[in-house]
Amino acid sequence: MDDADTIQPLNGRPPYETGDAEAFYAHVGTGGKVEADDWMPEEYRAAVLKFVEMHANSELMGVLPERDWIMRAPTLRRKLALTSKIQDEVGHAQLLYRVAEDLGKPRAAMLQDLLDGRTKFHNVFHYPTRSWADVGIIAWLVDAAAIVSQQALRDSSYAPYARTMKKICWEESVHIMHGRDVVLTMMNGTDAQRAMVQEALDRWWGPLMQMHGPPTDPAKDKDLHWGIKAKNNEQLRQEFLSIYVPRILELGLRIPDPNLRYDEASGRWEYTEPDWAELKSVVTGHGPASQSRLQFRRDSYADTQWVRDTLLGPADAAVA
Amino acid sequence: MSTNERIWEVFRQEDEGDPMVHAGNVNAPDEELAMHYAREFYGRRGESHRLWIVARDAVTELDDPDLLKPPFDRSHKKPGGYIIKHKLEAAKQRAASEAGE
Numbered sequence: 443m444d445d446a447d448t449i450q451p452l453n454g455r456p457p458y459e460t461g462d463a464e465a466f467y468a469h470v471g472t473g474g475k476v477e478a479d480d481w482m483p484e485e486y487r488a489a490v491l492k493f494v495e496m497h498a499n500s501e502l503m504g505v506l507p508e509r510d511w512i513m514r515a516p517t518l519r520r521k522l523a524l525t526s527k528i529q530d531e532v533g534h535a536q537l538l539y540r541v542a543e544d545l546g547k548p549r550a551a552m553l554q555d556l557l558d559g560r561t562k563f564h565n566v567f568h569y570p571t572r573s574w575a576d577v578g579i580i581a582w583l584v585d586a587a588a589i590v591s592q593q594a595l596r597d598s599s600y601a602p603y604a605r606t607m608k609k610i611c612w613e614e615s616v617h618i619m620h621g622r623d624v625v626l627t628m629m630n631g632t633d634a635q636r637a638m639v640q641e642a643l644d645r646w647w648g649p650l651m652q653m654h655g656p657p658t659d660p661a662k663d664k665d666l667h668w669g670i671k672a673k674n675n676e677q678l679r680q681e682f683l684s685i686y687v688p689r690i691l692e693l694g695l696r697i698p699d700p701n702l703r704y705d706e707a708s709g710r711w712e713y714t715e716p717d718w719a720e721l722k723s724v725v726t727g728h729g730p731a732s733q734s735r736l737q738f739r740r741d742s743y744a745d746t747q748w749v750r751d752t753l754l755g756p757a758d759a760a761v762a
Numbered sequence: 763m764s765t766n767e768r769i770w771e772v773f774r775q776e777d778e779g780d781p782m783v784h785a786g787n788v789n790a791p792d793e794e795l796a797m798h799y800a801r802e803f804y805g806r807r808g809e810s811h812r813l814w815i816v817a818r819d820a821v822t823e824l825d826d827p828d829l830l831k832p833p834f835d836r837s838h839k840k841p842g843g844y845i846i847k848h849k850l851e852a853a854k855q856r857a858a859s860e861a862g863e
Contacts, residue, residue: 475779477812523838601779619844626849630856694857 498538568729575642581621599669770796
């Protein structure tokens with residue numbers, strides 16, 4: 443039979459019918475995409491919601507360590523860049539809460555769960571900042587570790603999330619440049635400035651190595667099977683190390699892990715086992731700055747209640 | 763244009779997961795006919811995975827340059843606003859010379 447006589451499905455994947463979970467998982471398991479108004483099994487919807495909500499929380503909480511430095515930025519241009527980065531990150535939270543809302547959880551409920559400590563945010567935002575060098579290290583390396591996983595999320599099976607990640611990654615690439623520029627400026631400065639950068643790196647290295655989470659069994663990782671995320675924790679950490687270890691070392695900085703080395707034979711980075719107990723403790727609200735950050739958010743949420751009352755209240759209330 | 767005609771803007775998604783991109787518009791008295799026209803114009807070769815058909819009068823447009831392209835320096839918001847080449851070279855040279863000492 444001639445090829446022209448064969449009727450091919452549009453994208454090579456069989457369509458799935460509403461309610462057919464098996465066909466749905468075959469679809470997403472082979473690279474298929476899902477839109478907000480498509481039918482999806484409840485457990486898939488819940489898994490995407492949990493993933494996106496945690497991401498949104500992290501963007502919202504992640505601006506607080508940087509916010510502390512707006513008024514202490516050394517030049518007007520640095521102040522503009524830092525303020526602009528913070529605006530971007532809050533914007534990411536807005537975009538991601540919108541994606542999550544479409545999956546069925548109201549924004550008010552997500553914010554309340556965050557404030558009450560029932561949902562999580564990334565470990566790196568549970569720590570205090572000590573110096574201007576932290577601003578450089580956070581914008582360069584924390585954002586770099588984040589972008590490694592965010593770039594992989596551009597292939598997510600949940601298409602609204604994947605498209606949102608394209609915009610977010612573009613903006614994060616600016617943040618990394620800003621952070622690297624801050625670090626380079628300090629490394630070309632005085633001995634005291636170089637010591638500040640080294641001290642900041644020493645403090646942030648542990649949390650950075652924990653950030654992608656402990657290695658998981660890919661066979662049991664549903665988020666991976668369903669294409670919600672495209673790479674596992676250890677792949678992301680290896681990718682981060684491959685790109686950024688050389689860039690850190692070329693500046694004359696030391697990485698505070700005597701066991702860190704690239705093993706040519708296995709083609710992977712070896713390192714001291716990150717402190718997974720610390721990670722677990724920190725993300726469950728027991729980090730050094732967890733409670734002060736959450737309290738700041740609670741106070742801020744209470745202060746802005748009148749805005750929500752005005753905007754979301756009855757239409758005639760504003761006129762009266 | 764007779765009173766029972768409306769313009770409908772058509773957005774198409776080329777493949778699964780792609781963004782919806784404006785394709786053109788059709789003139790039809792109601793939603794159902796607009797859908798058939800859109801399908802014939804923008805989907806008859808199987809070139810679209812999904813179409814959105816939106817009444818033109820439902821679209822809100824913003825094209826005010828004072829809001830979208832204000833005349834301020836925005837270079838700190840773009841990757842090109844950070845020129846690190848010379849700083850990077852200087853830092854690498856210092857690191858290399860200190861390592862050699």
